[in-house]
Amino acid sequence: MEEKKKKRIGVYICHCGGNISDYVDVAQVRELAGKDDFVVVAKDVMFACADSNQKDMVADIKEQGLDAIVVASCSPKLHLHTFRNVALRAGLNQYQYVQVNVREQCSWPHHDDRKLATGKAAGLVEAGIRRVMGAESHETIRVSAARSVLIVGAGVAGMRAAISLASIGNEVVLVEKAAEPGGKLAGRKDLFPGDVSGESIVQDLAARVRATPNIKLFCGATVSGVCGSMGQFQVKVNVGGQPAEDLEFTVGAVLIATGFDPYKPEPGEYSMGSPGVIPIGEFVKLVESGSGELMHQGRRVRSVGFIYCVGMRQTKGKNKYCSRVCCSGAIQASLSMHRRYPGVQAYHFYRDIRAYGKQEVMYTESSKAGDVYFMFTEKEPPVVTADGSGAVIKVKDSLTKKQEVEVPVDLVVLVTGMVPQADSGAIAASFKVPIGADGFFNEIHPKLRPVETVINGVFLGGSCQGPKNVTETLSSALAASAKINAVIGKGVIDLDPVIARVDSSKCVWCGKCAAVCEYGALVEMERDGRNFAIVDEPSCVGCGVCAPVCPTNAIELACFTDAEIEGMIDGFALDQNINITETAAAEESAAPSVTMKEYPAQWHMILEAMKDGPISIPDIAKASGLDASLVTRHVMTMNRYRVAEPAGLDDSEQYYLYQQKS
Amino acid sequence: MAKIDPTLAGKLKKYGAKDFPACYNCGNCTAVCSLTAKDANYPRIFLRYGSLGMKDEILSAREPWLCYACGECSAACPRDAGPGDFMAAARKFAIAHHEPTGLTRLLFTNSPFAVVFTVLLAVVMGTFMMMVSDRVDPDNVLKRWIFDHLSFSVIHDMGMVIFTFMGLSALLGMILMGRRLFAGMPKLENPRKAIVSAIHNVRAELLTMRRYRKCQDDEEPYFKDRKWPFQPWFVHWSIMWGFIGLLFATILDFLLKDPATTTWWPSRILGTVAGIAMMWGATLAIIYRIKGVARQYRNSTLADWALLGALFAAGLTGFWMEVAVMAHLENDLNAAIFIIHTIVSMELVLLFAFSKFAHAVYRPLALFNYFLRQK
Numbered sequence A: 001m002e003e004k005k006k007k008r009i010g011v012y013i014c015h016c017g018g019n020i021s022d023y024v025d026v027a028q029v030r031e032l033a034g035k036d037d038f039v040v041v042a043k044d045v046m047f048a049c050a051d052s053n054q055k056d057m058v059a060d061i062k063e064q065g066l067d068a069i070v071v072a073s074c075s076p077k078l079h080l081h082t083f084r085n086v087a088l089r090a091g092l093n094q095y096q097y098v099q100v101n102v103r104e105q106c107s108w109p110h111h112d113d114r115k116l117a118t119g120k121a122a123g124l125v126e127a128g129i130r131r132v133m134g135a136e137s138h139e140t141i142r143v144s145a146a147r148s149v150l151i152v153g154a155g156v157a158g159m160r161a162a163i164s165l166a167s168i169g170n171e172v173v174l175v176e177k178a179a180e181p182g183g184k185l186a187g188r189k190d191l192f193p194g195d196v197s198g199e200s201i202v203q204d205l206a207a208r209v210r211a212t213p214n215i216k217l218f219c220g221a222t223v224s225g226v227c228g229s230m231g232q233f234q235v236k237v238n239v240g241g242q243p244a245e246d247l248e249f250t251v252g253a254v255l256i257a258t259g260f261d262p263y264k265p266e267p268g269e270y271s272m273g274s275p276g277v278i279p280i281g282e283f284v285k286l287v288e289s290g291s292g293e294l295m296h297q298g299r300r301v302r303s304v305g306f307i308y309c310v311g312m313r314q315t316k317g318k319n320k321y322c323s324r325v326c327c328s329g330a331i332q333a334s335l336s337m338h339r340r341y342p343g344v345q346a347y348h349f350y351r352d353i354r355a356y357g358k359q360e361v362m363y364t365e366s367s368k369a370g371d372v373y374f375m376f377t378e379k380e381p382p383v384v385t386a387d388g389s390g391a392v393i394k395v396k397d398s399l400t401k402k403q404e405v406e407v408p409v410d411l412v413v414l415v416t417g418m419v420p421q422a423d424s425g426a427i428a429a430s431f432k433v434p435i436g437a438d439g440f441f442n443e444i445h446p447k448l449r450p451v452e453t454v455i456n457g458v459f460l461g462g463s464c465q466g467p468k469n470v471t472e473t474l475s476s477a478l479a480a481s482a483k484i485n486a487v488i489g490k491g492v493i494d495l496d497p498v499i500a501r502v503d504s505s506k507c508v509w510c511g512k513c514a515a516v517c518e519y520g521a522l523v524e525m526e527r528d529g530r531n532f533a534i535v536d537e538p539s540c541v542g543c544g545v546c547a548p549v550c551p552t553n554a555i556e557l558a559c560f561t562d563a564e565i566e567g568m569i570d571g572f573a574l575d576q577n578i579n580i581t582e583t584a585a586a587e588e589s590a591a592p593s594v595t596m597k598e599y600p601a602q603w604h605m606i607l608e609a610m611k612d613g614p615i616s617i618p619d620i621a622k623a624s625g626l627d628a629s630l631v632t633r634h635v636m637t638m639n640r641y642r643v644a645e646p647a648g649l650d651d652s653e654q655y656y657l658y659q660q661k662s
Numbered sequence B: 001m002a003k004i005d006p007t008l009a010g011k012l013k014k015y016g017a018k019d020f021p022a023c024y025n026c027g028n029c030t031a032v033c034s035l036t037a038k039d040a041n042y043p044r045i046f047l048r049y050g051s052l053g054m055k056d057e058i059l060s061a062r063e064p065w066l067c068y069a070c071g072e073c074s075a076a077c078p079r080d081a082g083p084g085d086f087m088a089a090a091r092k093f094a095i096a097h098h099e100p101t102g103l104t105r106l107l108f109t110n111s112p113f114a115v116v117f118t119v120l121l122a123v124v125m126g127t128f129m130m131m132v133s134d135r136v137d138p139d140n141v142l143k144r145w146i147f148d149h150l151s152f153s154v155i156h157d158m159g160m161v162i163f164t165f166m167g168l169s170a171l172l173g174m175i176l177m178g179r180r181l182f183a184g185m186p187k188l189e190n191p192r193k194a195i196v197s198a199i200h201n202v203r204a205e206l207l208t209m210r211r212y213r214k215c216q217d218d219e220e221p222y223f224k225d226r227k228w229p230f231q232p233w234f235v236h237w238s239i240m241w242g243f244i245g246l247l248f249a250t251i252l253d254f255l256l257k258d259p260a261t262t263t264w265w266p267s268r269i270l271g272t273v274a275g276i277a278m279m280w281g282a283t284l285a286i287i288y289r290i291k292g293v294a295r296q297y298r299n300s301t302l303a304d305w306a307l308l309g310a311l312f313a314a315g316l317t318g319f320w321m322e323v324a325v326m327a328h329l330e331n332d333l334n335a336a337i338f339i340i341h342t343i344v345s346m347e348l349v350l351l352f353a354f355s356k357f358a359h360a361v362y363r364p365l366a367l368f369n370y371f372l373r374q375k
């Protein structure tokens, strides 16, 4: 992509209304830039981003036939796109524009040294000029996107997402490894909150899935192969059966909705394995299977002890997190038990009750119904002894001054939380999505990008991301559906051209780049008996990590090519003669110099002067013996840090008074 | 190792505890109670004992007796568990538990029984008094029937037996309660000094309601700017001292035999002053309860009404008689009033130990124990 070097460049130095020009000698920077042979236009302007200036720039480009522009102003975070659009409007490629940040990098940090600030600005501007000389033109990369989605897991998350994606015109391949869809909710009756049963939610969703022609549901199936990238994933689905068969699909995006596994208590953990000790999942089934008299293994159950946080919130162990549904789940199970089997006494042994949100109401209801709650600490968990004839739970109750109490019960229920689904590791490996320290799939950011993974085109929904109740599961599944449709809905995907490229003639396929790329964007290719790396464009995010590891220097990142970077270095290294004018220099030496070390002492002197009430800056200067301009600077800073505050005008209405902030 | 008894909660509710198992141990009630000691946990911990069924912890505790039912805690409770009501119930529960005949338990927990019992007692006493009265014709069938079958001395002895029995069971209850309170008492370094100081503290407490006066419920505006005679602590003070004064006056009158002679007898003056005090307190308390002016007056049990009603009736009829005696008005109405006065007073005295009234003994006992244990 060799392009000829630019020879007609326009340079604009911005004052930023004084923000820059107060500390950087803008005129001199402009002058120095103008000396460059290839700079045709050099201007300093009050506000570069102002509409009027933008118009002037467009006119300059057109009238002077400029082939590239540089603006020395604020951060590109603020105005990169503003000036790229100026270039575009004037008929230039938008990448023929370089922004130099002389505000955050020069005037603001070096406000105490005009000469250095100006010198640095001049260097950076020169670097920008050299960079733009070697800049390449780019167009957005457009790839086609299959309007179909692979959803792994047909729990409530997977099914809900399938229905919503299908309803807006996407094909859905829904792969479920169990014989029936529904996940953990299948067959469940009483759920919190509300009165809709798990069973009916699952039946409703499954019926809608089956009735939707553009959803293909495969049960007893697994994903057996994945390649390709966003817009064009090639996936193989093993649909089981006799003989097992692999079907192939091309999908634009993937949603992982593989859910969770319930924590399995270790044998012996709270006497797990002894008769009369069961995990909550089993208890819920027992309760929901009947009514009247609660029986377990042929014995009548008159009292139940729930032990919370089993396997969860281990400060030393593996599962450090809280599963957030189990408190509510256990309370719900207890209430459900009371409704179906009146008269059974419930005891709850908890560390903290986290019946958050509306579930608090259930907690109140359960207490009022006479459920007794005991609180224990992680260090002193309850001790369960169980023989076939019943169990005893011994606990040091934190709520009763750690009195040891002994509670005989007929059934011990271990309230277990959620752990990552057993296949998570394998799924993570095939889609190259990362797994967190807790074993659940990791989104990019829990708040800012909660359903996206670092792999473009691969999304997360439901409890595979971490503990979630049904409401939260469905919210995230629907969020992921919306995100997916936003990506593939148009049938094409526009990509930022700032990505890596491999010069295949230089590459010797050592594999180092592929090893460091977290996004799996570097893939091996074979052509004419030669193996080399290529960049899978939709996967690359342009992080640049691969470029420096390549031993043959075969990789370059668009907009950051060697030519551009070397040009910047040359430009910055250029010897420039900075001349700070007499007045500016005099001004500078007049300003009293002070080192950071002296600040605390001087602030104390100023606060001392403010002690007797509001006082003006000249009076503080008099009282403290400090220079008035120094006092001004300090008081302004003190005001900003809320140490001092203005307190109106003085009697002569000439000066502001300041006082210590209470 | 403590054992759990989830049935206790239901029993306590019968004594007037509200939905206390709803308590989730946040401790707000302890934080707002003006009377709870520095590192004490009450009232919260007692609701806890109630939920777990730790009966002994409740029965042997002094703390319920330190509470004056101001209700601040109940107002602060986020779960509406009624900690203040619980403390009152715990006191009634303790009174009933220690009284050996079981009569108290029935009176507190079975309202129909309580009504029937007190009314029946009143009717029996009333009939009997009517029969001995000169106003009833000696040939009256009932009168003849009673006295033909029972000699006066048998009736008298029967009365004495009943009084003694009631008195003894009351005494026994107090001893049982005392024994529990003083069980596990650490050995005092200087017992004499400690006892003297504890007695002094109890006396000061009873005379000045020092602790009660600390109860200030900021959320109840009603008492905010009221003068001291209208404050709850003074209402309580005047009922208590009024009643004690009247009791003394009656005893003095009894010892001096001829009660109705002159108004200027010291016992008569004492009676009048004490009566006014008691009437002041009882009247205000009844008004406060009817109007429900503040949290502590809003939840009244039958036991509360019965005690207040009896005190009020005794006071009112007492003053009526005072006037009637001064004006030498002897007629049927005044005789009836006299009988009512006697019935109510007798019931008050007879049922003293079997009613909420017993707290007049238990509280000082518990306070004494509390001060004794204080460093």
Ligand SMILES: Cc1cc2nc3c(=O)[nH]c(=O)nc-3n(C[C@H](O)[C@H](O)[C@H](O)COP(=O)(O)OP(=O)(O)OC[C@H]3O[C@@H](n4cnc5c(N)ncnc54)[C@H](O)[C@@H]3O)c2cc1C
Residues within 6 Å of the ligand: A152, A153, A154, A155, A156, A157, A158, A175, A176, A177, A178, A181, A182, A183, A184, A185, A190, A191, A192, A193, A221, A222, A223, A257, A258, A259, A260, A261, A262, A280, A281, A284, A325, A326, A329, A332, A416, A417, A418, A421, A423, A427, A461, A462, A463, A464, A468, A469, A470, A471, A473
């Ligand atoms: C004891 C207990 C009680 C609960 N009670 C309630 C309640 O009352 N109310 C409430 O709101 N929430 C409750 N929850 C939470 C609720 O169960 C979850 O929020 C919900 O099941 C999550 O749905 P999901 O679709 O994300 O996952 P899952 O239900 O786990 O579904 C995941 C699906 O993916 C499939 N799958 C997994 N791996 C693969 C693979 N490799 N290939 C293909 N398919 C795969 C699984 O077979 C499963 O069908 C409770 C949880 C527990 C543990």
Ligand code: SF4
Residues within 6 Å of the ligand: A308, A309, A310, A312, A313, A321, A322, A323, A324, A325, A326, A327, A328, A351, A352, A353, A354, A415, A417
């Ligand atoms: S939700 Fe409750 S039981 Fe579950 S881990 Fe959290 S605190 Fe423990």
Ligand code: SF4
Residues within 6 Å of the ligand: A499, A500, A516, A517, A518, A519, A520, A521, A522, A535, A539, A540, A541, A542, A543, A544, A545, A546, A547, A557
């Ligand atoms: S720039 Fe980053 S994402 Fe792209 S290929 Fe290189 S390492 Fe991978």
Ligand code: SF4
Residues within 6 Å of the ligand: A502, A506, A507, A508, A509, A510, A511, A512, A513, A514, A532, A533, A549, A550, A551, A552, A553, A554, A555
């Ligand atoms: S690091 Fe360089 S040489 Fe090695 S495979 Fe990657 S592009 Fe090729």
Ligand code: SF4
Residues within 6 Å of the ligand: B032, B033, B034, B035, B036, B042, B043, B066, B067, B068, B069, B070, B071, B072, B073, B074, B083, B084, B085, B087, B215
């Ligand atoms: S009613 Fe008043 S004195 Fe009694 S525990 Fe509550 S706050 Fe304390």
Ligand code: SF4
Residues within 6 Å of the ligand: B022, B023, B024, B025, B026, B027, B028, B029, B030, B043, B044, B047, B073, B076, B077, B078, B079, B080, B081, B082, B083
């Ligand atoms: S304020 Fe209420 S909920 Fe809180 S500890 Fe006291 S009684 Fe319990």
